[in-house]
Amino acid sequence: MEPQEQTNFMPRLGDTAPNFTAKTTKGDITLHDYAKDKWIVMFSHPADFTPVCTTELSSFASRKEEFESRNTALIGLSIDSIHSHLGWVNNVREKTGVYIDFPLIADIDMKVSKLYGMLQPNESETATVRAVFFIDPNKKIRLIMYYPLNVGRNMDEVLRVLDGLQTSDKYGVAMPVNWNKGDKVIVPPPKTLDEMNQRLEDDSIERVDFYLARKEI
Numbered sequence: 001m002e003p004q005e006q007t008n009f010m011p012r013l014g015d016t017a018p019n020f021t022a023k024t025t026k027g028d029i030t031l032h033d034y035a036k037d038k039w040i041v042m043f044s045h046p047a048d049f050t051p052v053c054t055t056e057l058s059s060f061a062s063r064k065e066e067f068e069s070r071n072t073a074l075i076g077l078s079i080d081s082i083h084s085h086l087g088w089v090n091n092v093r094e095k096t097g098v099y100i101d102f103p104l105i106a107d108i109d110m111k112v113s114k115l116y117g118m119l120q121p122n123e124s125e126t127a128t129v130r131a132v133f134f135i136d137p138n139k140k141i142r143l144i145m146y147y148p149l150n151v152g153r154n155m156d157e158v159l160r161v162l163d164g165l166q167t168s169d170k171y172g173v174a175m176p177v178n179w180n181k182g183d184k185v186i187v188p189p190p191k192t193l194d195e196m197n198q199r200l201e202d203d204s205i206e207r208v209d210f211y212l213a214r215k216e217i
Helices: 050-063 064-068 082-096 111-115 155-171 193-201
Strands: 041-045 072-080 104-106 130-135 141-147 206-209 212-215
Touching: 041 155, 050 064, 050 072, 050 082, 064 072, 064 155, 082 104, 130 155, 141 155
Parallel strands: 041 072, 072 104
Antiparallel strands: 041 130, 130 141, 206 212
């Protein structure tokens, strides 16, 4: 008996990002071969030529340099055709002056959408939700956001959490509530009595108690 196609798979944090090859506005790409040694922010939108999606994709495009400065490549996706994508990209450029020049996946067969849990029937059976996947250079999924069809994403938040992930990896620290790049970070709590006693004597950090301490980086 042939195995049934899995239509409700939901990737988890820490999973290796499911690999795929897909047709895009920049040609065919294979995820694990794309943007070597870079972070990837891959996101879906419900449909081309729709108002909220136009504002979102325009924002991603207009802030592309901010992602590039963070060693990050962008990939968009919807279940529209490549011809629809090309027409929409051209329309947005004509109407707003913004050129969406990162790859948009034409996921007509819904292969990638199903791999990443972007199709959620209780929201829509015919359009992808507004999902965002943060994939590190080792192709591990590090953070996932899901938004409904009627609420656009916050680009400042997308960049904020990307900064947080990269800062945590570089310095081995954590981010407190409402953290923004340049703010103090959380020092990992001690794991032994000796480390606890050292923490209590360490005047180089801002210490609330032995388990809660901040520092600048």
